[in-house]
Amino acid sequence: MKEFTVNQARPLPVVLLLDASGSMAESGKMTALNRAVEEMLATFAGEPDVRAIIKIAAIAFGGDVRVHLPLLAAEEARKSWRPLVAQGNTPLGATLTILRAMLEDKTAVPSRSYRPTLVLVSDGQPNDEWRLPLKELLESARASKAARMAMSIGADADVQMLQGFLHSSESKVFQAHQAHDIHKFFKWVTMSVTVRSRSATPDKIAPVDPRK
DSSP: OOOOOOOOOEEEEEEEEEEOSGGGGGGGHHHHHHHHHHHHHHHHHTSOOSSEEEEEEEEEEESEEEEEEEEEEHHHHHHHOOOOOOOSOOOHHHHHHHHHHHHHOTTTSOTTOOOOEEEEEESSOOSSOOHHHHHHHHHSHHHHTSEEEEEEESTTSOHHHHHHHHTOSSSOOEEESSHHHHHHHHHHHHHHHHHHHHSSOTTOOOOOOTTO
């Protein structure tokens, strides 16, 4: 008799880096961000896990840096999500250091995982030293191969820093000028991840321009 091997679905990590600084309380930005994340989690929870199991984590930075949502399968992440509250300043450097540690943790992100998707959202200027942590992140094995997406919110966001996170002239920062643009960005992120999860080659990543 022939033996058949059943291929087990592999994790596809998605890590959200979410600005929760005090300025996000203005103009409905935080409300829009919370709703957009909730919709994304609901969509991911409905995705079949034949080839890839979408797992989501969220690191919030506002006043301090905290893992707001540990890396969980989509349905569990949807149930565990709690809305962010805007407060404090913008410690991006510490956020990038925590992200690198999370990606390098083989318990959280096993070696068999597909390339992660990293999403950075910010409406302001970092208040700590972020250049070295960004360099170390981009030079790390997993982050260097990840799909990276970024959104600036409002006129005060540091678009140049966000473009540096993408580290590609072909990929562009999505610029949200109004709160409803935040929803558009997360719809784009959701589509990008679900297309990868359904693909025969989930590790294939192409530079994308969300403005198109």
